[in-house]
Amino acid sequence: MVTIYDIAKLANVSAMTVSRVINNTGRISESTRARVKQVMQELNYVPNSMARSLVKQETKMLSLLITDITNPFYTTLARGAEDTAMRNGYKLLFGNSDEDYAKERDYVDMVLSTRADGVLFAPAGDGSAEHLRMLQRRNVPFVILDREVPGIEADHVLGDSREGARRLVEHLLALGHRRIAMVGGRQDVSTARLRYAGYLEALKLADVPFDSALVHDVGYTAVEGFAFVDALLSAEAPPTAVFAANNFLALAVIRALRERGVRVPEDLSVVCFDDFGESIVLDPFLTVARQPAYEFGSLGMQLLIERIQGAAGAAPRKIVLPSELVVRQSSSALTGV
Amino acid sequence: MVTIYDIAKLANVSAMTVSRVINNTGRISESTRARVKQVMQELNYVPNSMARSLVKQETKMLSLLITDITNPFYTTLARGAEDTAMRNGYKLLFGNSDEDYAKERDYVDMVLSTRADGVLFAPAGDGSAEHLRMLQRRNVPFVILDREVPGIEADHVLGDSREGARRLVEHLLALGHRRIAMVGGRQDVSTARLRYAGYLEALKLADVPFDSALVHDVGYTAVEGFAFVDALLSAEAPPTAVFAANNFLALAVIRALRERGVRVPEDLSVVCFDDFGESIVLDPFLTVARQPAYEFGSLGMQLLIERIQGAAGAAPRKIVLPSELVVRQSSSALTGV
DNA sequence: TTGAAAGCGCTAACAC
C-alpha cells in the first residue's frame, strides 16, 4: 500500500505538502509540486478514500435504492441517477430491495455504516417510513422517488399516478368498455392507491358503476399463480378490459389470459402503467402510460445534490412528472355485446 | 455522530469492551454485554465502517463492473452477483462502463480509491488489459466476466461464444440459407471474435463460400445509422439471413430492415446471441443462443469470494457456460428462388 | 511556502 508518507519521504517533503499537492490547496512552489507529482506517478499512488472520508466526514458516495432491478423503469432511472452523480463528482452505490421491507432495512443499515453522503430512495411502500426515519435521525439527506410515504416530509420526484390511471381508463371507456377490471399493486404503496383512485375517478366521471369483484390487489412483482384471473373470468359479469398497475403485471396477466384461451385484445383489452424500452421490445404491443424514467433518476439526483450542498434547511420540493398515453394494440374497441 | 466512546462512557466501560461487544469477540460478562447493548440501542449506534476498514485493511465491499446496464443480460447477471455477495456478507458496488474505455478507467480508479476487496469485471474489450493490470499491481483480486482479455491471467466465467455462434449459423444452414450475413461486435472484443470464428467455422463445415461483403463490424450497442444495412441489401448477392452478435444488435437490425420494407423472417431471417427475459418480452420472436446470465454473476461472485478468502495463489480457473439454442419465429426456411 | 502535532473512529496487541 502506497501512502502519502512514502511519497513524502521520496520527494523530501512533509506529508502535509503531499496532501496539498493532491488536493490542490494552499500555496506550493512549482518545483516541489512537480517533484511530488513525479513520485506519485512512479509509485502509482492512489489516495485512500476511507482515510480521507474519516477525517473529512464526507464520503462523496451517494446511494440509490430501487425496488426491482429487472424492471426497465428502474434501470433507466438508475442510468439517469448515475449520469448526474458522476457529473457532479459523486460515486453511486446501488441497492435492490426487491419490494421487501427486510432487505430494505438491511440496505439502510449499510448506507448508515458506509456513511453515504445521501440517498436516492425508492421505497418499497408505506412500511418504509420507519427506515426513512432512521435516515432522518442520522441527518442523512435523501430524496424519495416514485412513491410517497405517509408521514415523511422530504424532497420527492413522483409520477402522476392518479392522472395517468384516469387517462388510461378513460381511453378504455372511449373504446366502449364498461366492465373494466383493475389489477393493482399492494395497497400499502402510494402509486397503487393513486392508480386505484384514478381508476375510480374515471368510472365515476363516466357514470359507470363500480364493481369490487373486478378489483384485485397483487404486488407489483406478483407472479403468484394468478388465480385471480380465473375469478375475473368466471365472474357473473366478466370484464372486457383490464387496467394493470404496472408493466410487469400487465405482461403476466396477458400470459395468464392466453393460457386460459383468452385473446388480447380481441376478447379482452389490457392497458398498464410504465413502458418497456425500445431497445428491448421489438413490437411494442401494450397500451401504456409511459413515465419519463430517466428523468426520475436525473432530477432526483439533482435535488439530492442540491440538498447536500447547502439547502439543508430548505423546504421540501416535490416534482411531479407527467406520463404520456401511448396507445397500441393491446386495447381495442369493444365489439359485439 | 455516535461513536464507541459515547457508548463506553455511558456504559462505564472502555472503548475496547464496546468494540468486543460489537464484534462478538473475546470474553465479556453477560452483565456488561447487556449494559453495552442497551446503551447502543438507546443511542441508535451504527458502527463507522470506514474507521473499521481503515484499521482492518478490508472493506467487505465488492465491485461489479458491467458494460451496459440497460441490457437484460447484464442486469440479470448483476442480480446473480448481488445475491451471492449478500449471502456471503459482502456489499456490492455497481458500475457501468457503457463499452467505453475512459469510463472504465475512471471506474478502476474509484475501485482502487475505495479499496474494494475485489472486483467482478466485465471488460469493455482488449483495451481493458491496461486497467486490469492496474488492479493486479495493487493486488486487488478480480474475476473476469463474459469476455477474455489477451495477456491477462485470471479467473474467468465465460460463455461458449464460438460454439453458440456455430450452432446458430448451422441452424440457418439447416433451413436452407447459404448467403448468411454477420453483424459483429467490435473486433477488439473476444466474444465478437469468437462469434465470428464460429460463424466461419459453420460455413466451412457446410462448404459454403465466405463473402466478406456480408460481414460488418459494429459495436454491441451501435445504433449508429445502420448504413451497413443498405450495403447488405444492395450487395451483388444479398443475404437471406443475418447472424447478429448480440440481442440489441438483432433488434436494431430488424428495425432497420423494416424501415426499408424488408420483412423478417419472410424476406430475411435473423438470429442472435443472448435472450431477453420473459418478464420483459411478451411474444419472444427472436431465435437466439440463450446464455445463463444469472449464473455468470453468481458463479463469478463465488470465484471472487473464494479467491479473496484464501486461494490467493491458486491457479486461475476458467468456467465456460453453455448456451442454449432457442428457435423462434425470426428464422425460417429459405423459400423461393 | 512548508511543517509538526493532533485526531477522525475504530481494532490489534498486549497488559493486568
Place this chain on the structure above:
DNA sequence: GTGTTAGCGCTTTCAA
C-alpha cells in the same frame, strides 16, 4: 474479563 496504548492514512490547525 477488562483496560491501555498505538496506529490505520489522511487532513485540520496552528506555527514557522
